[in-house]
Structures are given as C-alpha cells and as structure tokens.
Amino acid sequence: MSVGSTLLELQEIDLTLMRDKEQLQNLPEIAELARRRKLYIKLKGDVTKYFAQRKDVEIDLQELDSREQALHNGIEKARREVDMDDYRQVQQLEITLSDFAKKLDRVEFERTEAHQKLSIIQADEATLKQNLKKIEDAIVALTKQARTHAVDIQSAIDKNERKRAQLFESLDPALGKAYKDASKRFGHLAVEKLEGNVPSICRMTLQSSSMSDLRHANEVTECPYCHRLMVILPEE
Ligand SMILES: [Zn+2]
Structure with missing residues (x-):
C-alpha cells in the first residue's frame, strides 16, 4: 500500500474507532434500562401502597365481625333477661330487638362496601404484579442485549486497534x-x-x-x- 493510501486508511480507522468508542459509552440499551429501572422502583412503591390499603380493609372487616358478634350477644342477653309475663318488658324487648336489627343492617351494609373496596384493590394488585413481571422480563432481556451489543462493538474496536497499530508502524516516524x-x-x-x-x-x-x-x-x-x-x- 502506498504511503498516501496508508494515511487515508489510518484516518478512516481512527474515525471508526472514535465512533465505536463513543457508541460503547452511550449504548441505547443502557438509557432504556435506566428508564425501566426507574419505573420498576415506582411500581414497587405501589405494591407497598396497595398492601397497606388491603390491610386496612381487612382490619375493617375483622372489626365488623366483632361488632356483629357483640350485637348477637346483646340480642341473646336481652332475650334471656326479659320476663315474658311482664307486658311492659315484652314491649321494651321489641323496641330493643328492632334497634339491634338496624345496627346489624348497618354492619352488613359496611361489610358489602368493604368487600367491594377489597376486590378493587385485589384487581389493581393483580394488574400491578403483571406489569412488574413484564418490566422484570424486559430488564433481563435489555441487559442481555446490551451485553451482546457491547461485546460486538468491543471486538470491532479490538480488531481496528490491531489494524491501526500495523498501519501506524508502517509509516515513517x-x-x-x-x-x-x-x-x-x-x-x-x-x-x-x-x-x-x-x-x-x-x-x-x-x-x-x-x-x-x-x-x-x-x-x-x-x-x-x-x-x-x-x-x-x-x-x-
Ligand atoms: Zn485543504
């Protein structure tokens, strides 16, 4: 190869090396990975949020059970203590029982509400879990892709570095x-x-x-x- 051609090729290789090294520093997969990781952390935060919400509703439901049990106990007690021969006491019992019935209705109403709330949270949690899985899969795939990409670029760089050294050595100092x-x-x-x-x-x-x-x-x-x-x- 003539000296002029050697110089031109040397420059061509140097430009390619520069481009490849810059590309290695700025792999598109790395930026995308950073974006996905950020999203992943946000969704992980949502998992905690939903968990807390679900626990709150579960506690509400337990409290409703206790309230219901207490009301039933109250009814039992009222029935047991009444003197069925005393007209006024029997009349009073009716009022008391109707009052208990209203309170039981209230418990049932609140329980239905809590169950509705719970199913919404559970559905959201399920969607969230699917999204998390998708992001995890994407992160794994992107990481592999980035590694392959980097290895390819690096081997091109190594090859050009060797070629460059040979060309440069062939030149007059x-x-x-x-x-x-x-x-x-x-x-x-x-x-x-x-x-x-x-x-x-x-x-x-x-x-x-x-x-x-x-x-x-x-x-x-x-x-x-x-x-x-x-x-x-x-x-x-
Ligand atoms: Zn000129």
Whole structure:
C-alpha cells in the first residue's frame, strides 16, 4: 500500500474507532434500562401502597365481625333477661330487638362496601404484579442485549486497534508524528485527498499554478489552503 493510501486508511480507522468508542459509552440499551429501572422502583412503591390499603380493609372487616358478634350477644342477653309475663318488658324487648336489627343492617351494609373496596384493590394488585413481571422480563432481556451489543462493538474496536497499530508502524516516524499532530489540530480530520483540483475536506479549488507545483510534489504534501496533509494518489 502506498504511503498516501496508508494515511487515508489510518484516518478512516481512527474515525471508526472514535465512533465505536463513543457508541460503547452511550449504548441505547443502557438509557432504556435506566428508564425501566426507574419505573420498576415506582411500581414497587405501589405494591407497598396497595398492601397497606388491603390491610386496612381487612382490619375493617375483622372489626365488623366483632361488632356483629357483640350485637348477637346483646340480642341473646336481652332475650334471656326479659320476663315474658311482664307486658311492659315484652314491649321494651321489641323496641330493643328492632334497634339491634338496624345496627346489624348497618354492619352488613359496611361489610358489602368493604368487600367491594377489597376486590378493587385485589384487581389493581393483580394488574400491578403483571406489569412488574413484564418490566422484570424486559430488564433481563435489555441487559442481555446490551451485553451482546457491547461485546460486538468491543471486538470491532479490538480488531481496528490491531489494524491501526500495523498501519501506524508502517509509516515513517516523522510522517506518523505529522499525522498525530494534524489529527489533534484538525479534530481527527487530518488528511484530505486531492480529487481533480479540489481537496476532499476544505473543498478549496486549487489554482493552476498550485496544481503545476503539485505535479512534482510527493504523494503526501500539505494543502496550501487549510494545511492538512494532502494525498495525491497517482491517477488510475
Ligand atoms: Zn485543504
């Protein structure tokens, strides 16, 4: 390979390496994983919230059971203590029993309400569990995908690093240093190729006087305009 072609390929590899390294730092899967993890933490918070709500309703239901039991005990007691031969006591018992019946109705009403509340919470909890499972699965899949992606990029980087080292070593040390310096100075675009009478990066049309000078120049020279390394490949 000619020196000019080597320089052009070296630059091509350096640009690819730069792109690949940046991609490795900013894998799209990693951003997506962060988003999913955030969502996962939020849903985990909801699990705790629903659990607390469900416990509250369960306690309410237990209290209703106790209230009901107490009312039944009250009814038993009232019946037991009444003197059925005393008209006034019998009349009083009727009033008392009707009062207990109203209280029992109230308990039943509250129990129905609590059960409705409980089924809504349980349905929400079930949906939440399904969503959590979906996110867990997605996180596992994304993690695998990120790892594969990273391994692929890294192996491309390793391959290009080896190729780059070979190309760089084949260059004359002075030219190697010139390439390095220009690369730093021109933000990795150090080498341009003369295409006709136009350099490929700065695109400034060369005058015919410059062109005739260049006809006798080496394959690698300096662009008179932007001062990048300029490769003049022999015409094919
Ligand atoms: Zn130029």
